[in-house]
Amino acid sequence: MVVVGIGVVPELELYRQTGLQLDAGVLANQFLETNIPDVWAVGDICQYEDVLFGKRRRIEHWDNAKSQGEHAARAMLGRREPFIHVPYFFSDVFDLSWEFWGDTEEADRVLYRGDLGRGGISAWWLRGDQVHAAFVMNRPDEERRAAPLLIAHGTPINAECIANMEIPPARWTPAQNCETGPSLA
Numbered sequence: 001m002v003v004v005g006i007g008v009v010p011e012l013e014l015y016r017q018t019g020l021q022l023d024a025g026v027l028a029n030q031f032l033e034t035n036i037p038d039v040w041a042v043g044d045i046c047q048y049e050d051v052l053f054g055k056r057r058r059i060e061h062w063d064n065a066k067s068q069g070e071h072a073a074r075a076m077l078g079r080r081e082p083f084i085h086v087p088y089f090f091s092d093v094f095d096l097s098w099e100f101w102g103d104t105e106e107a108d109r110v111l112y113r114g115d116l117g118r119g120g121i122s123a124w125w126l127r128g129d130q131v132h133a134a135f136v137m138n139r140p141d142e143e144r145r146a147a148p149l150l151i152a153h154g155t156p157i158n159a160e161c162i163a164n165m166e167i168p169p170a171r172w173t174p175a176q177n178c179e180t181g182p183s184l185a
């Protein structure tokens with residue numbers, strides 16, 4: 001038997017009589033503020049303006065709920081800043097552990113690194129020369145660390161470097177010649 005759970009629909013009934021603007025969740029701006037002063041929305045229920053990707057979105061993951069909760073708490077204490085956060089989730093199944101950052105929707109290609117047959121692979125979704133999303137499973141920590149930074153900063157990279165296992169993310173610079181890149185050995 002296979003049980004598949006793909007996404008949830010938030011229960012908005014509670015809010016219908018409150019005056020809060022609703023859509024696929026409780027609508028919030030980039031500061032996580034709702035249309036009612038001093039009311040913030042966070043977590044699975046929050047449909048906020050993501051300034052990194054320039055779209056409104058709702059995220060159903062633990063890291064988002066925690067980060068937005070912390071952000072809204074700071075705002076309540078007077079630090080009003082936009083919520084700028086690379087969407088992220090992790091999961092573990094038996095000896096497999098994987099993480100995902102970003103948004104694949106606007107990407108125009110996907111490149112791979114590693115070997116699924118050997119248990120470790122990462123996938124990198126690009127638009128032009130910028131990383132929009134990354135999936136990393138049983139790969140070196142430097143790939144995990146690089147993924148959210150490359151996405152958040154929109155760092156231009158030489159995409160050919162991704163397939164060259166000798167070149168770590170820190171050297172995926174446009175100037176890098178990946179055909180003849182120096183060995184790290």
Ligand SMILES: Cc1cc2nc3c(=O)[nH]c(=O)nc-3n(C[C@H](O)[C@H](O)[C@H](O)COP(=O)(O)OP(=O)(O)OC[C@H]3O[C@@H](n4cnc5c(N)ncnc54)[C@H](O)[C@@H]3O)c2cc1C
Pocket residue numbers: 014042043044045059060061062063065088089090091092
């Ligand atoms: C089976 C499952 C597996 C998951 N696995 C992962 C994973 O591997 N990685 C990951 O990142 N995320 C995972 N998630 C998602 C993650 O759990 C959620 O994104 C996160 O819990 C959202 O936090 P939240 O505070 O927004 O909402 P919730 O955690 O749902 O908290 C909402 C709270 O409000 C309470 N509540 C509801 N209605 C009322 C009411 N009328 N009055 C008072 N209280 C009320 C509820 O009881 C609940 O405690 C998983 C979720 C599920 C269901």
